[in-house]
Amino acid sequence: MTANSDASAGDSAAEGQAAGRREVFQYAVRRFGVYLFTLWAAITVAFFVFRLVPGDPMNILLGNLTRAEGRQRDAAAEEAIIAHYREIFGMDDPLPLQYINYLRKAILGGLDLGPSFVEYPAQTKDLVFRRMPWTIGIFTTSVLLAWIVGTGLGALIGWLQRSRLSQLAVVISTLLQITPVYLVALGLIIYVGYIWRILPAGGPYARHLQPEWTWEFISSLLTHAILPMLSNMIVIGAGFTLGMRALMISVLGEDYLTFARAKGLSPFTVLKDYAFRNALIPQVTALAIIVGATLNGTFIIEILFQLPGLGTLFVQAMGLRDFNTMQAVVLFSIFAVLTLTLIVDLALPLLDPRIRRTA
């Protein structure tokens, strides 16, 4: 043996692996800590920001009451009513106390986020839960589908970067990516929904139906979901395609790719194990980032397609300065986004043995 150092080299590799596992665990713990902190920070910011929006929900509430009763009240009575509601909502407490109460109820009170101002006494939590499946359904499905399609397509056009078709695909994706999602949605609504009348372009399901477990209802639900999801998918998918293409091209220039070819591996193996596998890692990270950045697009889509999701709820609540509801929507959106991001981030070490001190 010429090299004594190599006998110990094997040991250090084994130690390296054990240390690696330890570090992955630490990474997961650290990542979870970051998750909790971000969640708290987001709740806090949302709490204070919405209270800074001008406009008093009480006046709006009063207006609603007045309209319901159909008669005018004198000023003193109005004062009394407002005082009564301010009391119920705890709005006379100093802001820090309100904040602490809010957190306390939210955490200890089983996600008690307070009643809705305008739909009092309905709990905002219930409002949100009722709307959430729409948003989560459309959002998650369209982002995931867009990611899968975009990743596959991007890998392909990156691999075939010099072909005409690839170059055309790049131009098209770029155009789609820079188009605002509402334009795509409007285009689909106008052309597919109204001019060609291929698919329904408004509402959650056909108006004459009731939610129930029948094929008629479910198929109506699905056909109504196609256009909203497609709007989201086109824009997000184009971004994923371009991203994956760039990643593929940079991986194709790596030394290990030349080496893989030199080894006489089949092009398919090179593509699968050496190019795609490696480009996939940053592409998964991109998924985590996009998840956060595209939720607002989904809200816009809900509004355009008149879907009863969180986006429409938020807009309604915003008009009425219903802090509690707005907060709850934001809270749940942030929770959903952060959780998806957390899942993606925790999946990364499985894909990338190098991930260690990066969190």
Added chain:
Amino acid sequence: MPALLEIRGLSAGLQGRRSITQVVSSVDLDVQRGEILGVVGESGCGKSTLATAIMRLLVPPQVLQSGSMTLRLKDGNTYELLELPETDLRQLRWRHLSYIPQGSMNSLNPVLRIERQMTDTLIQHGLSREEALKRSIAALEMVNLEPRLLDSYPHELSGGMRQRVIIAAAVSMRPALIVADELTTALDVVTQRQLLQELAGIRDELGATILIITHDMGVVAQIADRVAVMYAGKIAELGTVNDIFESPLHPYSQGLIGAIPRAGGHRVEGLPGEAPSPWNYPAGCRFHTRCPHVIDRCRAQTPALLPQGDGRWAACHLYEPEVLSNA
């Protein structure tokens, strides 16, 4: 005995917008069976381009321009490398022809274990899983690496170990020819010496032929049997290590030998000026801008690589018969 690899008039260049810039110009080279042939030259003279052209691994903008390469295997099979379709080439690679690329520390895929990267090729070349594993372990032992390294990822290994893994991978199919580009450049002197010894051992054990490409005359002196000195994309001189180190013919070889730090630590004599890049290779003899012995015809005529007896070749007007007779 015919050469294992016969390279004739090999030219390769870089595809520009309008024209091709030639990087390697009509290289003639015979790689003899069982030898270690060093290709040496300054950075940028086209060594790697030559190596990748031999492997047919040029990627755009690099393009092959002309030439022929004949590989004659012991089993009697002869291949015209430049005419082989990609699928046949794949069969040839690793089985008969393996390649250790420049910067091969980065030649391992960071996300696959060593085992996968060593065995996938073997399996694709028809070996069973167990057989592939056995061969990989044997190959690792040839470069003094522990078999359990197979479970590691590249980032868990030192640079020297990674380099050894690459060598092991390259020899695992017992190829006839190994092309190794700047094998030791990034390594410390001790590791470098060990690696070269191991490579020489592999040559003896497998009877392989090795084309080793380097800018380091020290490496050539340590391991090679013969040397091809390259300057600006052309072979300037070819001969045994002894001949070239003892009595270099070509003025460029003389300069290179002079540029090696000697035992005393001082450079005897350096080369003035800088090597030209492919975009401004001088006309005539490409070395004439730096040559201390330049004569008139050097600026106009390109000297051919001519035999100088005893298996030596030089491309310099000074050694052409009519110049010699005039002197």
